[in-house]
Amino acid sequence: MKTDQLIDWLTADTAVVAPWVWRMRYALALGAGVIGAVALMLALLGVRPDIADAAQLPMFWVKLAFPLTLAGAAVLAVVRLSLPGVPLGRVPSALAAPVLVMWLLSAVVLSGAAPDERSALLFGETWAECPVYVTILSLPALVALLWVMKTLAPTQPVLAGAAAGLLAGALGATVYALHCPEMDAPFLGAWYLLGMLIPATLGAVAGPRLLRW
């Protein structure tokens, strides 16, 4: 068939295309992901009973800020990787920054602690369940984000899927922080991060399979 004929077909598609429709779709996906994560957290775990007291401590807010700043950078990564030809720019640095700050804080805390306390600072009491629940809470957002990404045109599906997973994981970790009793930087820098990297890996694996266009 002649290419000119295809061009005629394409011209016949007069549907008006609003640029930016994807912004609304991603906003809805994020909203659905957060609602899903909160619902799962309330159903499976519950808010920590001492949350009013905990909110007096700066570390409580650091614990929320860590995944939230990562989520902010991951939003940029998801958007840029969804659109052909948009460079990532400084997004990788923005993603690395909160992690490095948390690790720096961990190093300070660990070096200031007595040797026999260090293991408790790193493992807390819930290290084994933390990454599992962060992953579970991230699943609604992961599904919603990949769904939207499928309507767009990611040219690097592994990275795009990973970014969607990381964003979902960061939201899951933020919501999980409302339940989690741990308050030490070494714990957050290890197990929260691992909890966010698991959905990122799931996204990276799913990307090439789901996101072809």
Add this chain to the structure above:
Amino acid sequence: MSTNETRLRELLVCGMGGDAAAYHAFLQALSAHLRGFLRGRLTRLPDEVEDLVQETLLAVHNQRHTYDPDQPLTAWVHAIARYKMIDLLRRREGRDALHEPLDEEAAIFAKSDTEAADAQRDLARLLEQLPDRQRLPIVHMKLEGLSVAEAARVTGMTEAAVKVGVHRGLKALAALIRGAA
């Protein structure tokens, strides 16, 4: 910024605003640039060039909502053409390794080639696999040069259904290419 970039972007933006003539001119100019670009890259696969031109055009059309008007059109088109080219080379992997150089964005509008060879894949035949509500609007709207209103009368569909049919049909066509490839 090259004059091609400026002119093509203007045509695309007008076309997305509903100017069919501008959109037609955009696609026509774009197909020539894609042909020139891909002929220079796929020197080992000359018979695949026109198929890839068509596949890329269809992708550009179906993904036009991902174009940010503040972004260089060159970068957007290059990324789509490159994605489709890598997809093709990957499908052929085993027969040929990935030798073709994938060079920088500016090259996409550097050449223009209006001499279309025949495509190997017949999109008209693929179109026959689509359901009537998608196939008929596409067939009647353009092949016979009918307007939406006329196509609606001929097919007995509403005008809204004709528009939706064309839109979804072109997406389905791209999915068929992926499946058939």
